[in-house]
Amino acid sequence: MxxxxxxxxxxxxxxxxxxxxxxxxxxxxxxxxxxxxxxxxxxxxxxxxxxxxxxxxxxxxxxxxxxxxxxxxxxxxxxxxxxxxxxxxxxxxxxxxxxxxxxxxxxxxxxxxxxxxxxxxxxxxxxxxxxxxxxxxxxxxxxxxxxxxxxxxxxxxxxxxxxxxxxxxxxxxxxxxxxxxxxxxxxxxxxxxxxxxxxxxxxxxxxxxxxxxxxxxxxxxxxxxxxxxDPVGITATLNASRNGLAEQILLLDDKLTQPEREDLMVASLIMEMKQHIEAQASKGETDPEDRAEAQAKGWQRYEKHLDHRKYDPVLKKLQTKQQLAKQLETYSTDYVGWMKSTQLGHVLNQDIDPADPGNGLALEHYFVICASGSGHTKEEHEQLW
Known part of the structure; x- marks a missing residue:
């Protein structure tokens, strides 16, 4: 010692x-x-x-x-x-x-x-x-x-x-x-x-x-x-976490061939059609079991025309992508909350001396690690930008 x-x-x-x-x-x-x-x-x-x-x-x-x-x-x-x-x-x-x-x-x-x-x-x-x-x-x-x-x-x-x-x-x-x-x-x-x-x-x-x-x-x-x-550290981690998930979604898209993109588009349209048909078929039903039965019957007329050997794998890919997109929204909610927090505001407004070059560089660095890549979701556009 x-x-x-x-x-x-x-x-x-x-x-x-x-x-x-x-x-x-x-x-x-x-x-x-x-x-x-x-x-x-x-x-x-x-x-x-x-x-x-x-x-x-x-x-x-x-x-x-x-x-x-x-x-x-x-x-x-x-x-x-x-x-x-x-x-x-x-x-x-x-x-x-x-x-x-x-x-x-x-x-x-x-x-x-x-x-x-x-x-x-x-x-x-x-x-x-x-x-x-x-x-x-x-x-x-x-x-x-x-x-x-x-x-x-x-x-x-x-x-x-x-x-x-x-x-x-x-x-x-x-x-x-x-x-x-x-x-x-x-x-x-x-x-x-x-x-x-x-x-x-x-x-x-x-x-x-x-x-x-x-x-x-x-x-x-x-x-x-x-x-x-440590509001800067927390916000920067949430930003990097959300950016990582957004990048994961983009990589999935980048790996798709044009035929695969077209298949996903068709599967998405089928899902929307199914939801519409089920909603129309169960209109007026108040009992949950009756509603479910009406929805199933309404869709059966159309489902028999689907080739499930082709449709099901594409549907699984689509659901995975939709699940990640939904998850991204909740990541975004975590991030937006801290970007708007009083604690982060105190650091950015009270810890920075505008007359000091080093503080100016610190503020620039904080902006990069806390805000770079943001804007992925509707909530971020509405709440932050």
Missing amino acids: GKLCHRCQRKGYALFPVLYAVAPKALQAQLPKLAEPFGAGITQQVLKQHDYYLRGLEAGYVYLLYPNKQWKGYLVDPEGAMLYYPNLTLEDMPAAPPDKPLRQTCSNQAHNSLPGRALCIEDTRGPVWIAFSRHRWTKAVRDGHAKHPAMRMQAITALDDSPFAHALPASPANLKQWVANFDEMRVRQLNRSPLTAGVLNDNGHLTRLPDQMKQMSATGKQGLIMALF
Whole structure:
């Protein structure tokens, strides 16, 4: 272990920050449904095709605002290891977070050891405000948040292991239940998809991290898991997920020959005709069984003329395509909800300093990862464009 410096020193009450994230239900990662104290301000945006979950930090910045209006910060590498900046007025953090893990680039092992993935809150009167950002906040942005921290940041209201909104004691049981990194099966399932890849397998640290957090805390208390908002990350994942499904549908179309396209068109017309005939045949029937019988009889006159050896395989292809199109609409609903969310709006409107070139690039990047490819569905056209 290298010599401690002001970047890796931890003094105060230990806190293990994690991020709210989303994953497609199709991954079958068996993610637990978020429940109190987690989820406030997140799960109100109901998802149909995705699950919310908690994961370790990604590259970016963690900001702390103390009651005396002093700003402290942590620079986060891609694996969640953090470097401490004790006074952002005297020394700001770098313009960009590390693009490689500290364990690969830093010779001081103290910087990238397990305790480096937790931070400490110094004892203070009044709440400390915390936020995660994927880009650096300028002084102008920090000054704006200092006036109304509750609009963008989350309050750390207790330093005694008491749970509060978005925070629970960092026990091995809570880590395994709530944070995906500490469940080997969930890590494996999430890392199957590029949408959710990069989740570290921390199952081997399940008891070590809580033990070291106790050692970090001056009072010997357990410390907390705290889930931080990441609206950009959530929206970008939903956008990429929906784009992936849209691409899958387009690939199916591209592989069709012209005769196959014509067969699908004919099958679609037959389906529409069948629905119309059944509706006419059952008109006036109120009993469900009578209605079904009338529909079957109405269609029998025409069905006998179909060659099912040819029709059924084409119908199956058509139904698969229609099912994917319907699924795309629900993916789109998940995405539109977050694109219109107050949380994402706060990031795009309040976290960006128009006078700072780096912030301008960040905004451009956010637009690319959150909006590129959108417009696939009627809902997206009506709600977003």
